[in-house]
Amino acid sequence: MYYLYGFDWTYLVLIVPCFIISIICQIKVKSAYGKYAKIPNSRRMTGAQAAEWVLRQNNVSGVRIEHVGGSLTDHFDPRTNVIRLSDGVYDSASVAAVGIAAHEAGHAVQHAQNYLPNKIRSVIVPIANIGSKVSWLLFILGFLFAFRFDSPIGSVLLYIGIFLFSFSVIFTLVTLPVEFNASSRALKCIRETNLLTTEEYGGVKSVLSAAAMTYVASALTAMAQLLRLLLLARRRN
Numbered sequence: 364m365y366y367l368y369g370f371d372w373t374y375l376v377l378i379v380p381c382f383i384i385s386i387i388c389q390i391k392v393k394s395a396y397g398k399y400a401k402i403p404n405s406r407r408m409t410g411a412q413a414a415e416w417v418l419r420q421n422n423v424s425g426v427r428i429e430h431v432g433g434s435l436t437d438h439f440d441p442r443t444n445v446i447r448l449s450d451g452v453y454d455s456a457s458v459a460a461v462g463i464a465a466h467e468a469g470h471a472v473q474h475a476q477n478y479l480p481n482k483i484r485s486v487i488v489p490i491a492n493i494g495s496k497v498s499w500l501l502f503i504l505g506f507l508f509a510f511r512f513d514s515p516i517g518s519v520l521l522y523i524g525i526f527l528f529s530f531s532v533i534f535t536l537v538t539l540p541v542e543f544n545a546s547s548r549a550l551k552c553i554r555e556t557n558l559l560t561t562e563e564y565g566g567v568k569s570v571l572s573a574a575a576m577t578y579v580a581s582a583l584t585a586m587a588q589l590l591r592l593l594l595l596a597r598r599r600n
Contacts, residue, residue: 374591377588378591380587381587384583385580385581388577388579392576395572395574396435399457399458399459399462399566400457402457402458402563402566404461405559406558408558409454409460410452410454413461413464414448414465414468417464417468417472417549418471418472423471423472426445426468426471426475427443428446429447430447430448430449431453432449434451435451436449437463437466439467439474441474441481444471446468446471447467448463448464448467452464458559458567459567461558461567462549462566462568463571465553466549468549469544469546469547469548469552473545473548478541480544483537484538488534490530491533497524498525500524501523501524502592504517505521505522505524506521509521518596524592525589525593528588528589531585536585536586539578546574550567550568550571553567
């Protein structure tokens with residue numbers, strides 16, 4: 364059912380469309396960022412200053428804002444309570460820089476206010492990291508024993524691998540509300556404090572919306588991969 368003339372159709376039907384969607388989302392992110400990174404905001408506020416603004420408006424203190432190299436490497440590290448902003452964001456006074464920095468500050472606010480999905484994701488992270496690494500080794504061994512040697516242990520290894528991989532899928536699903544909420548907090552702060560003009564606000568929304576879709580694509584890919592593995596394991600049975 365899943366193979367035709369030696370070709371794995373589950374990969375073509377489930378994984379390839381997700382791969383195409385991911386590429387489209389990445390293109391949209393780069394396009395939106397490239398456009399609004401060239402447009403200065405009316406306040407001439409840098410990314411670092413925008414992050415400070417969002418933190419202050421939410422009464423969050425004790426968060427450091429640091430510079431990190433690279434492009435679009437911005438992130439919030441809850442372990443050290445540090446917001447790290449990339450080359451094109453930290454010192455930049457562009458519309459895109461304000462949006463991205465405000466988004467990362469939104470994550471810091473989530474952490475300070477014990478946002479539940481964020482806490483759940485933090486718990487899942489170490490399990491998901493281990494599962495994503497070990498699961499593929501088990502998949503390879505499972506397929507080897509199941510299809511090459513026709514051994515029952517192959518199915519056992521496959522399902523253990525699938526179980527571990529499922530934590531990675533759960534992580535991508537929990538990440539969705541975390542990322543959407545961080546953007547929502549950023550946009551709400553910008554709008555309610557009149558930080559940017561209406562046009563600039565629209566630019567920030569475009570950048571953050573495009574970035575959010577990459578997480579949706581990641582979740583779809585993870586779920587499709589899990590379904591594919593379940594179908595292949597079922598075929599073995």
